[in-house]
Amino acid sequence: GAGVSQSPSNKVTEKGKDVELRCDPISGHTALYWYRQSLGQGLEFLIYFQGNSAPDKSGLPSDRFSAERTGGSVSTLTIQRTQQEDSAVYLCASSLVTVLRGYTFGSGTRLTVV
Amino acid sequence: AQSVTQPDIHITVSEGASLELRCNYSYGATPYLFWYVQSPGQGLQLLLKYFSGDTLVQGIKGFEAEFKRSQSSFNLRKPSVHWSDAAEYFCAVLQGGSEKLVFGKGTKLTVNP
Numbered sequence: 001g002a003g004v005s006q007s008p009s010n011k012v013t014e015k016g017k018d019v020e021l022r023c024d025p026i027s028g029h030t031a032l033y034w035y036r037q038s039l040g041q042g043l044e045f046l047i048y049f050q051g052n053s054a055p056d057k058s059g060l061p062s063d064r065f066s067a068e069r070t071g072g073s074v075s076t077l078t079i080q081r082t083q084q085e086d087s088a089v090y091l092c093a094s095s096l097v098t099v100l101r102g103y104t105f106g107s108g109t110r111l112t113v114v
Numbered sequence: 115a116q117s118v119t120q121p122d123i124h125i126t127v128s129e130g131a132s133l134e135l136r137c138n139y140s141y142g143a144t145p146y147l148f149w150y151v152q153s154p155g156q157g158l159q160l161l162l163k164y165f166s167g168d169t170l171v172q173g174i175k176g177f178e179a180e181f182k183r184s185q186s187s188f189n190l191r192k193p194s195v196h197w198s199d200a201a202e203y204f205c206a207v208l209q210g211g212s213e214k215l216v217f218g219k220g221t222k223l224t225v226n227p
Contacts, residue, residue: 004157031213043204043217056213091157099213100146100165105157 002026004106006092012112013082021077021109025094032075033095033103034067038088046090049075082113116141116207120218127195128226135190135221137179137205146208147188148215149179153201161203164188175199200225 005024013019025032034046045059049069060066064082069075079086089110093103117140127133139145146165150158162173169181179190188205202222206215 033213042219043206043215045214045216048213050213059214093157099208099215100163102148102160102163103158103215105150105159107155107157 004092004094004104006090006106006109008109009107010110010112012114015084015113016081018078018080019082019111021079021090021092021111023075023077023092023094023106025073025075025092026104027073029094029096029104030072031095031097031099032069033093033099034075034077035091035093036088037091037108041088043091046077079111082111084113087111087113116145116209116216118205118207118216118218120203120205120221122221123219124222124224126224126226129197130194133190133192133195133199133223135203135205135223137188137190137218138186139188139205139207140186141207141210143210144183145188147179147181148206148208149173149177149188149190150204150206150217151175151201152204152220158204161190195223195225197225197227199223 007022030051032049036044047067048056064080067077089108091108093105119138148163149161152158164171164181202220204220205218
C-alpha cells in the first residue's frame with residue numbers, strides 16, 4: 001500500500017483481556033518496527049523484524065507482550081492479560097532495509113485498558 | 115547508552131517568527147540523528163536526518179538542523195513558522211549497532227496567529 005496501515009485505530013479493552021494490534025507495512029519494506037508512545041515515557045522501542053532473521057525483542061517490557069510477522073509482511077502485536085499501564089499509542093513503522101533510510105510510521109493504535 | 119534530551123516541553127511562537135527547537139544527545143561516536151514531526155492523531159513523519167558530512171542539513175517543509183559535535187546538539191530551525199507547523203517534534207539518535215531509535219520526550223509547538 002501507499003503507507004503503513006494499522007488497525008484498529010482505537011481499542012478499548014477490559015483489564016485482563018488479550019488484545020491484538022495489526023500492522024501492514026509498505027509493500028517491499030523488509031524492516032518493521034513497533035514502538036509504544038505513552039505519557040511520561042515518550043516513544044519506546046518494542047521489537048524489530050528484518051526479513052527472515054530472528055526479531056530483536058529487546059524492547060518488549062514483559063512476557064505478556066509478543067509479536068509475529070507472517071510472510072515477511074503483516075505483523076501482529078499481542079498483549080496478553082492487559083494492565084492499565086499498557087494504555088498507550090502503539091506505533092508501527094517500516095523501512096526499506098534499514099532505518100538509515102528513515103522509518104515510515106503508521107498512524108498508530110490507541111489502546112485504552114479500563 | 116545513548117540518550118536524547120529535548121529541554122523544551124512546550125514552545126509558543128507567533129506565525130512568521132523564527133523557530134529553534136533544541137536537541138542534545140549523548141553518544142560517544144558520530145551519531146546518526148533524526149528529527150520527526152507528529153501532528154495530532156498522526157504517526158511520525160521524518161523531517162531530516164544527519165549521518166555525516168555537511169553539518170547543516172536541509173529537510174522538508176523548510177526545516178533545517180545543524181549538527182554541533184562540540185555541543186552535542188542537533189537543533190532544528192525554521193526561518194518563518196506557519197500555522198500548519200503546530201505539532202510535536204521529536205529528536206532521535208540511532209542506538210549504536212542496532213536498528214533502534216532512541217527518542218527525546220518531544221517538544222510541542224504552538225503557533226499563534
